[in-house]
Amino acid sequence: MASKLNMVSAINSALGSEMERDRRIVILGEDVGREGGVFRVTDGLQARFGAVRVVDTPLAESAIMGVSLGLAAAGMIPVPEIQFEGFLHLALDQISNQIGRLRTRSRGRWGLSMVLRVPWGGGIHAPELHSESPETLLVHAPGLIVVTPSNPYDAKGLLISALRLGEPVVFCEPKRIYRAVKAEVPEGDYTVPIGRAAVAAEGKDLTIVAWGAMVREALKAAEELETEGFSVEVVDLRTLSPMDSATVVESVRKTGRLVVAHEAPRTLGLGAELAARVAEEALTSLLAPIERVTGFDTVMPLAQLEEHYLPGHRRIMAGARKALAA
Amino acid sequence: MAKGMYFERFDPTKGESLQILDPEGRLNEDLRPDLPGQRILELYERMSVMRLADQTALNLQREGRMGTYAPFYGQEASQASAAFLGPSDWLVPTYRETGALFLRGVPLQSLLRYWMGDERGMRVPEGMRVLPIQIVIGSQTLHAVGLAWAMMLQGEKSAAVAYFGDGASSQGDVHEAMNFAGVLKTPVVFVCQNNQFAISMPRSGQTAAATIAQRASSYGFPGLLIDGNDLLAVAGAMNEALAAARSGGGPRLIEMLTYRIGPHTTSDDPSKYRTAAEVDVQKPFDPLLRLRRYLGAKGLWNDGAEAAILAKARAEISAAVAAAEAMPPAPVSDMFDYTYRVLPPYLERQKSEYASFLKDEASRGGRHGF
Numbered sequence: 001m002a003s004k005l006n007m008v009s010a011i012n013s014a015l016g017s018e019m020e021r022d023r024r025i026v027i028l029g030e031d032v033g034r035e036g037g038v039f040r041v042t043d044g045l046q047a048r049f050g051a052v053r054v055v056d057t058p059l060a061e062s063a064i065m066g067v068s069l070g071l072a073a074a075g076m077i078p079v080p081e082i083q084f085e086g087f088l089h090l091a092l093d094q095i096s097n098q099i100g101r102l103r104t105r106s107r108g109r110w111g112l113s114m115v116l117r118v119p120w121g122g123g124i125h126a127p128e129l130h131s132e133s134p135e136t137l138l139v140h141a142p143g144l145i146v147v148t149p150s151n152p153y154d155a156k157g158l159l160i161s162a163l164r165l166g167e168p169v170v171f172c173e174p175k176r177i178y179r180a181v182k183a184e185v186p187e188g189d190y191t192v193p194i195g196r197a198a199v200a201a202e203g204k205d206l207t208i209v210a211w212g213a214m215v216r217e218a219l220k221a222a223e224e225l226e227t228e229g230f231s232v233e234v235v236d237l238r239t240l241s242p243m244d245s246a247t248v249v250e251s252v253r254k255t256g257r258l259v260v261a262h263e264a265p266r267t268l269g270l271g272a273e274l275a276a277r278v279a280e281e282a283l284t285s286l287l288a289p290i291e292r293v294t295g296f297d298t299v300m301p302l303a304q305l306e307e308h309y310l311p312g313h314r315r316i317m318a319g320a321r322k323a324l325a326a
Numbered sequence: 327m328a329k330g331m332y333f334e335r336f337d338p339t340k341g342e343s344l345q346i347l348d349p350e351g352r353l354n355e356d357l358r359p360d361l362p363g364q365r366i367l368e369l370y371e372r373m374s375v376m377r378l379a380d381q382t383a384l385n386l387q388r389e390g391r392m393g394t395y396a397p398f399y400g401q402e403a404s405q406a407s408a409a410f411l412g413p414s415d416w417l418v419p420t421y422r423e424t425g426a427l428f429l430r431g432v433p434l435q436s437l438l439r440y441w442m443g444d445e446r447g448m449r450v451p452e453g454m455r456v457l458p459i460q461i462v463i464g465s466q467t468l469h470a471v472g473l474a475w476a477m478m479l480q481g482e483k484s485a486a487v488a489y490f491g492d493g494a495s496s497q498g499d500v501h502e503a504m505n506f507a508g509v510l511k512t513p514v515v516f517v518c519q520n521n522q523f524a525i526s527m528p529r530s531g532q533t534a535a536a537t538i539a540q541r542a543s544s545y546g547f548p549g550l551l552i553d554g555n556d557l558l559a560v561a562g563a564m565n566e567a568l569a570a571a572r573s574g575g576g577p578r579l580i581e582m583l584t585y586r587i588g589p590h591t592t593s594d595d596p597s598k599y600r601t602a603a604e605v606d607v608q609k610p611f612d613p614l615l616r617l618r619r620y621l622g623a624k625g626l627w628n629d630g631a632e633a634a635i636l637a638k639a640r641a642e643i644s645a646a647v648a649a650a651e652a653m654p655p656a657p658v659s660d661m662f663d664y665t666y667r668v669l670p671p672y673l674e675r676q677k678s679e680y681a682s683f684l685k686d687e688a689s690r691g692g693r694h695g696f
Contacts, residue, residue, distance in 0.1 A: 030524070030525065030527065031525045031526045031527065034526050034598065034599045035525065035526035035598045035599050036598065038525065038593070038594075056526070056527055056531060058493075058496035058527070058531065058532045058533070059463055059493040059494065059496045059497060059524045059527065059532065060496045060497050060498065062498055063496075063498070086461070086462070087462065087463075089462075090462065090465075090497070090498075090499075125393055125394075125443065126393075126394060127393070127394050127421070127461055127591075128461045129461045129462060130461075266676065267672070296661065296662065296673070296676050296677075296680070297665070297672070297673050297676060298661050298662055298665045298673070299661075299664075299665065301445060301660075301661045302393075302440075302443040302444060302445050303393045303442075303443025304442070304443040304444045304655055304656060305656060305658060305660065305661050306443070308658050308661060308680070309661060314687060315683060318683055318686065
């Protein structure tokens, strides 16, 4: 059985079915229980599993992550939520210095099973610090797995994989596509592999790499470039760390041209790492300089200028045309 | 009442709290602060404008003319605490201090611009000691301690006022701010507007302690719990705390117990976590209602005066809305220009490349200008 679900419902469905299966899973965070989360992602779960397993915590991001480390080290599977990515920074010591490093620091004695869920990125006209894409901070921290889905099917399958992985996973949820599309999502459980990119569209003239909400923009750009006579391949990275650059390199060997598109600022955005890896492994296959279509190295603006900051399909097309002209 | 008596007389660790004007508008003469009737009337008028501005902002959001907004309906007396700062005191606000900022003198049209998604609204007028609205919960309390410390170092007899809420009291930064303030004896007044909700979480879920005010004693400075819907208690507490801070007496914590009648923000649906009946219980404690009763009994207010106040308020607010909406949108360059004192070359390039992109888009029928 499958039904048409948006990403919010797909994530809710994954949490519900895994909580049925595994009593070690507990959800904790601000407003996740009675309110069902500010985006309603955990809606109904407290009624279903009780206030002991779906816990409204005091307002303290560092505490939410710090106690999650303790819960996980003692054998629970915490699913903490940080309400918006802008508030991750309050918990960076716990996430990066503590959670990411415990396996190493205990010489393998404690790996942590947990999934930190956090809404990600711009495009919903939200207030300040509710629209950023700080994935570089997480990918730069050794020991963390970082995942971001681009559609409801992957959201459920990746989250189930994350809950069973036995690693600390940060699950970045692109909030602007939370409810934007519905897709067929199986009612039962299934997994989508972590650490593997997906080819979202096949092509032979140019590769566009994107993740999260930017995959839709990349696919739209590919479709329009098709009408201009170009065949474009779109790679959805899906897991940001560890990064599946092999799939990207393989695609570039075929197309010879690469555009990387992301919302995060350009400098040290993941586009930089992808460009470096492609240069290391497939430099001789490149027919044009690599193009990065990204957010700017500025503060993410408030709603009125937001659409200028976010690279939409038109900017991706401009980058693609430049690569195709070379 | 003699100066310097509120903090000594009302001990939050013993469950004591300060109320001077009760919900019926009856004044406790014994506790009366130094605030003439005309000044009370003037503040009542500003609180009325504030309330109407808050409702207007909510309506603008509902009509799609403004972005997400955090209303302060019910907290007008606590917001009026800003009226007791002197020009050289610092005000360090959160996103719910629209009323306080308005009283401080930040133009209403700037505040509206900010909530309309235009960061130019964040720039306060020259010479005004106000930091930009804080979005992250609790972080600003540390900034206030730093401002206060600087004033000590610079030999200024002024104070910094840090606003935060009951939710923020759970954040590590707020603990750290109070601890630093206690150790350094900085002239800072911590104003906790306990509106009893952090989105869906009631105050009882934030801390197992009976009050937030009682924490002050563990940091080594006085704390006071007051009725945050009582303008006279706000006045008395603020004047005493500011005087102490400015004269080398170190920090103070005031917990203003109030109630958030409206939603957390316009994105919030309170029916998920509280009943309308719960909110109705709070309505008789309205901060404006008791002032009307008090001023009415004194012959300083009547229905005719109210009509005049509201008519004036409507005109003031309409003018601010019109000015905010008439302002042309910010140029795209605004996004780049404040990042650094001097734009580094690579950012200059991002800016010019984007300008060329928009020009090229325009030639393809696009709609943006730089």
